[in-house]
Amino acid sequence: MGNKTVAAEDENLYGILKEPNIGKVQLGLEKMFPTRYGNAAYFAAGTQSLGIRDSVDTPRRTTTSGVGATDFWLDTLYVCEFCFKYTDEEVALRRHVSCCRYRTKPPGRIQYMSPEYTIRKVRGSKHPLFCQCLCLFTKLFLDNKSMYFKTDHYDFFIIYQSSTKEPMGFFSKDLISYQKNNLACVLTLPPYQRKGIGSLLVDFSYKLSIRDGLISGPERPLSPFGLVSYLKYWSSQICWQLLEGDLSGSGRTSLDAISRATGIRIGDILLTLRSLNCLTKDYDVSLSVLRAWAKDNYSYRNSLVRDEYLVLDN
Template sequence: MSHDGEGLYGILNERNIKEVQFGVDKRFPTWYGSNVYFDPESRALGYLEKNGSDGLSGSNGTNGHNKGDVQFWLDTLYVCEYCFKYTDNEEDLAGHAKHCRFQKHSPGKIKYKSPNYTIKRVKGTKHRLFCQCLCLFTKLFLDNKSMYFKVDHYEFYIVYETSSTKPMGFFSKDTVSYYQNNLACVLVFPPYQRRQLGTFLLDFSYKISKSEGLISGPEFPLSPFGLIGYVKYWSLKICWEFSEGELANMEKITLENISSVTGFRISDIITALKYLGCLGESDEIYLSILRKKLNRHSCEALVEDEYLLLDD
């Protein structure tokens, strides 16, 4: 996601933070480099230059690392798994976690609540520091479309296990979108991947759009991984509609029919049908092929309408 040209600011060609300690029991390597955590001259964590206004108290930003190393500026970044505040000191993180106000009550308003998962909407205008720290964290795992400071025009939809207050992933949505995009960026945090939560969040973004009567889709351009995720999701949803949904008994289908039912943009539907090998010349849809494509067990990650709480 980007705003005022800020989107790619801070991205480096190589990783500069070696690992993240996320809470007390989750440690994993970063995927991308970002200098936005640091003062550009001293390479100390930036909040240390601001008297602790953006993070926790900490030391000198090196936590034992050799400053002469040409790649890593920091061995370990310690990040609160409830509020995303950060430090370079393990003891400071442990002390903060005991008193973090979001440990018992996560921010935002519930928009979906099932026995398994809860999604909460957090407005950038209301929880600015939380959203800024979330965006800083995101920059370590997305290589594009990740702003971090100007969050006032964004909403963040954060997924939790219903029994927990630990965020597992999120997507952001621009509240002022000329193209009526329903998603700016999406990330499932490393410890929670391979649970189909990405598909779950994409589906929820379309539920929001449909509740608003919009035909919508993500902000472009998509990253390579983002495009793969979307093509698989669009294909899954279209196949399901033809197999068990509103299009199951229709003999003649147009792209407009599919768009009306799914809420997908026609250009995205074409991309998915080409991926499925079900689109011929003159946009002819091969229904017999399409109806055989669905794996009936693959829809388990989709949002269940009965648990939606979208009315404001």
């Protein structure tokens, strides 16, 4: 009984809902897409409202009824694509976007700058409002992440189009991680999915942990989709090292050597090798199986992040 009470309190605290309660999101002035999961926190901010308007108003619950009715509390949520503040009025969004402070100068410090992408580190303790609004938005598209107001102990790495300064995705990193995780949550914004943004962010998270001398990985549990994405990334890194990288031609290689070369935890390496079905009866790695995987995944490579564009700080 006590556990059920705690679970119910957590759902109320974090706004967890089993079904979507917002029909669609308009991100900026042009991008519109449906939500995937429910988020009651938008409607319960009260005097702590993070919305676009200066008053304490929050989006109004406007469930429809009658012919063609839905169970949505709100048909459309309008979100600024530069600061992730929100409103239930399109005119308010348009008024805000024209003067949003982050439209021309995004928050945080540049960590990576290529002709295509820029990654900026935003400290949750320094930019709490931006990070809280980002986390609220994320809850509409990820079902296994509930934090949105305790951002002080997180860094957020936002990837932007270098030419337009439009955010395309992000990952967060817990600064107080006893497991030394290099990633807590990752999201590619719906308009930019299937463009390799998520894999690039994951690769960047490993660049950070390798710079710090850590063998690391993502926070558990992984969602089913997250596990599939990571297995593809881990497979590419392991295949590269064994077929073309520092470990190629070295004969029998230990899990520890693969871990040191890739920065991937041994448990994740073993999981990946089993998923590739490349372990022999003697627990050797079948290079012929890896070559076949590499041929089928011809776009794999050692790193998506190019070292010459890194501008890392501490």
